[in-house]
Amino acid sequence: MRVAVLALQGAFIEHEQKLSQLKVQLFEIRQRRDLDKPFDGLIIPGGESTVQGKLLHELGLFEPLKKRIEDGLPVYGTCAGLILLAKKIENDERVHLATMDITAVRNAYGRQLGSFHTEAEFKGIGLIPMTFIRAPYMKEVSEEVDVLARVNGHIVAARQKNQLVTAFHPELNDDLSVHQYFVDMIRETSGRE
Amino acid sequence: MENNRFELNKNLAQMLKGGVIMDVTTPEQAKIAEAAGACAVMALERIPADIRAAGGVSRMSDPKMIKGIQNAVSIPVMAKCRIGHFAEAQILQAIEIDYIDESEVLSPADDKYHIDKTKFDVPFVCGAKDLGEALRRINEGASMIRTKGEPGTGDVVQAVRHMRLMQSEIRRIGSLAEDELFDTAKQLQVPYELVLYVHEHKKLPVVNFAAGGVATPADAALMMQLGAEGVFVGSGIFKSGNPEKRAAAIVKAVTNYNDAKLLAELSEDLGEAMVGINEQEIELLMAERGK
Numbered sequence: 425m426r427v428a429v430l431a432l433q434g435a436f437i438e439h440e441q442k443l444s445q446l447k448v449q450l451f452e453i454r455q456r457r458d459l460d461k462p463f464d465g466l467i468i469p470g471g472e473s474t475v476q477g478k479l480l481h482e483l484g485l486f487e488p489l490k491k492r493i494e495d496g497l498p499v500y501g502t503c504a505g506l507i508l509l510a511k512k513i514e515n516d517e518r519v520h521l522a523t524m525d526i527t528a529v530r531n532a533y534g535r536q537l538g539s540f541h542t543e544a545e546f547k548g549i550g551l552i553p554m555t556f557i558r559a560p561y562m563k564e565v566s567e568e569v570d571v572l573a574r575v576n577g578h579i580v581a582a583r584q585k586n587q588l589v590t591a592f593h594p595e596l597n598d599d600l601s602v603h604q605y606f607v608d609m610i611r612e613t614s615g616r617e
Numbered sequence: 618m619e620n621n622r623f624e625l626n627k628n629l630a631q632m633l634k635g636g637v638i639m640d641v642t643t644p645e646q647a648k649i650a651e652a653a654g655a656c657a658v659m660a661l662e663r664i665p666a667d668i669r670a671a672g673g674v675s676r677m678s679d680p681k682m683i684k685g686i687q688n689a690v691s692i693p694v695m696a697k698c699r700i701g702h703f704a705e706a707q708i709l710q711a712i713e714i715d716y717i718d719e720s721e722v723l724s725p726a727d728d729k730y731h732i733d734k735t736k737f738d739v740p741f742v743c744g745a746k747d748l749g750e751a752l753r754r755i756n757e758g759a760s761m762i763r764t765k766g767e768p769g770t771g772d773v774v775q776a777v778r779h780m781r782l783m784q785s786e787i788r789r790i791g792s793l794a795e796d797e798l799f800d801t802a803k804q805l806q807v808p809y810e811l812v813l814y815v816h817e818h819k820k821l822p823v824v825n826f827a828a829g830g831v832a833t834p835a836d837a838a839l840m841m842q843l844g845a846e847g848v849f850v851g852s853g854i855f856k857s858g859n860p861e862k863r864a865a866a867i868v869k870a871v872t873n874y875n876d877a878k879l880l881a882e883l884s885e886d887l888g889e890a891m892v893g894i895n896e897q898e899i900e901l902l903m904a905e906r907g908k
Binding site: 504 | 621624625626628629631632633634635636651652654655656657687691692693710713714715716738739740865868869871872873876879
């Protein structure tokens with residue numbers, strides 16, 4: 425199994441460290457030719473969605489990645505990654521890959537003073553640490569989407585078939601369970617160890 | 618569960634990595650910067666090149682002007698306060714700024730003490746010329762570090778000097794025996810725990826950006842290859858011939874800093890770079906402020 429990490433901007437190294445701890449092979453995608461290498465899953469990290477969304481287009485990555493996700497490539501988006509995958513963004517007319525039936529609210533908790541850390545139940549895993557940094561949440565999801573976690577009533581983790589999103593950053597905490605959950609998703613889809 | 622502001626504030630800096638933070642003076646410039654791919658903007662009344670030209674005492678910007686920029690963009694907004702001026706910092710916290718830059722670009726308000734940044738909920742970034750300065754600022758509560766460089770000059774030589782010095786001191790501490798770290802802590806005037814962290818992790822405990830004199834995609838790539846985790850661009854963008862194009866090119870250069878072919882394409886037809894002044898031609902070395 426090999427996982428690609430979108431390394432245009434943001435906290436991609438933290439995801440790479442998690443994958444390494446799980447003994448999963450990985451490589452970075454920074455431009456079009458990086459897509460020539462085979463991969464079984466994709467992580468879109470936290471960072472600024474406006475920056476990553478723009479670079480996806482300008483570096484020729486947008487169409488090929490969108491198509492692969494629509495064709496069933498397992499993908500995991502954290503924070504900005506969630507925004508990039510959302511079909512609708514409530515407080516922004518720009519949408520990006522728009523492959524997942526969710527409505528996201530950008531900077532839903534306000535500015536940096538609204539950032540926080542908590543613990544909450546994640547469906548199928550249990551109680552896990554969750555760090556929210558200028559985070560979004562999901563306001564609405566379609567019937568196709570399985571809600572995996574809520575904090576204060578807001579949806580903060582969800583899955584739609586091959587797509588997993590969290591508004592929080594498991595890559596910033598010691599817990600490996602969400603990355604393990606994604607690796608298991610890839611295993612189900614690709615059959616690769 | 619308790620919210621550890623220092624951790625959360627370090628975390629925000631992690632989200633800015635691999636990005637470009639741009640100086641802007643108006644909401645219009647902020648929008649241009651956001652559209653060009655800035656991961657954050659620094660709101661200030663005058664860019665460093667103009668502060669340098671104007672001379673006199675330079676202070677925190679008008680909160681109304683900063684709010685105008687906060688309302689214009691969705692990316693994080695930073696603002697500068699004077700070194701040691703904790704009241705300016707309190708005001709910036711009151712308007713919910715995302716990051717405060719306790720900056721040598723403004724006139725220092727205190728020639729001995731920096732702000733006790735542990736007393737604040739909002740994060741601080743501070744400049745540093747070497748590892749000792751960086752760790753002293755972190756000990757005071759800074760959750761992000763940048764090189765000082767020499768702001769407003771378009772001359773990258775000081776940013777290079779500071780980044781090289783910091784990286785070489787990190788490498789040296791990484792190679793020391795553990796019982797030698799106590800003496801290093803004494804020399805750097807910082808707590809042993811911070812030196813131990815550098816020894817064990819071979820990096821600073823917080824994110825480290827390059828700043829000062831970055832004016833071209835090649836400058837940005839140079840700083841990234843020297844170990845910067847992202848880049849501040851001050852006067853280099855809005856003092857150049859074609860700000861939109863130059864800003865977008867620098868953003869792409871930071872993502873693909875190791876690809877010389879792409880950097881060559883990005884460097885084409887950017888119009889005039891900021892004229893700049895050489896280090897030897899200036900009378901005021903801002904990097905010497907606050908140690």
